[in-house]
Amino acid sequence: MTSATPHDMSYADYLDLETLLSAQHPLAQPPQHDELLFIIQHQTSELWFKLVLHELRSARDLIGADELPAALKRLARVKHVQATLTGQWSVLATLTPSEYAKFRDFLATSSGFQSVQYRAVEFLLGNKNPDMVRVFDSEPQWRDLLTEMLHEPSLYDVFLQLLARRGFSLPAEVTDRDWTQPYVASDAVLQVAREVYSDPETHWDIYETCEELVDLEDNFQQWRFRHLKTVERIIGSARGTGGSSGVPFLRRALELTFFPELYAVRGDIANGVSHR
């Protein structure tokens, strides 16, 4: 880091470009032209994950403080970042199987599966999984970050608490659950969702927040899907560097949901199920 004062600070100083631009270390021998793309695609994703985490944590705190409009502003930004993250798969899709094969062995067992920030975003959105913390046993700073996130309520947990404060009937097993455990769909929450969706005008800000959450989940799934399809065109049916089955493993993640009741209520509406 430089010690420049605001008066003599340059663009490169402010952004610490020396650090940023010297952080790409291709490993292939002989050097492979396409490895830089692979590294930058991951690094830019990690930078965006960092911003997503920053915004989602803030959104969660704002919801906890009953400041829904400000929280929605945060989520609007997250949605644009997600769109950027999803769009950038098309850059990596220019990497052909033969190009990737020239440096794949040099990645050894490293894999996006070990992205602590990705896991932290999943935790923040409610996909808690204590087993994921163990992935970082040999990297204490990442393990500690993830352990902290595991013990904190997710964005959804905090939103459900807000619903309870607004007078909706929700049991303690929803509003005061063990945050370290995966969220389990609740009939009480579905009932609240039915109430909200049957009368949007009365519950407008809640209704709008529910729809923002669905947008977030939808965007997340778009990212997962584009990852899967890009991986499929690059490695086909081969196993991942992290040791998983590869594409079949990634396909299973498409079954995950962060906000189950917000999807269940859609089926109810389509089937004409009333909230009473």
Ligand code: HEM
């Ligand atoms: C050639 C490019 C890529 C290939 C072949 C690839 C392949 C895979 C595979 C096979 C997995 C499953 C775990 C494993 O066995 O390794 C995985 C997981 C993952 N990858 Fe990629 N990946 C690529 C690029 C990226 C990029 C650019 C990112 C951006 C950060 C990324 C992020 C992730 C994440 C977060 C997971 C964990 C997903 C989960 O657990 O649901 N990958 N990748």
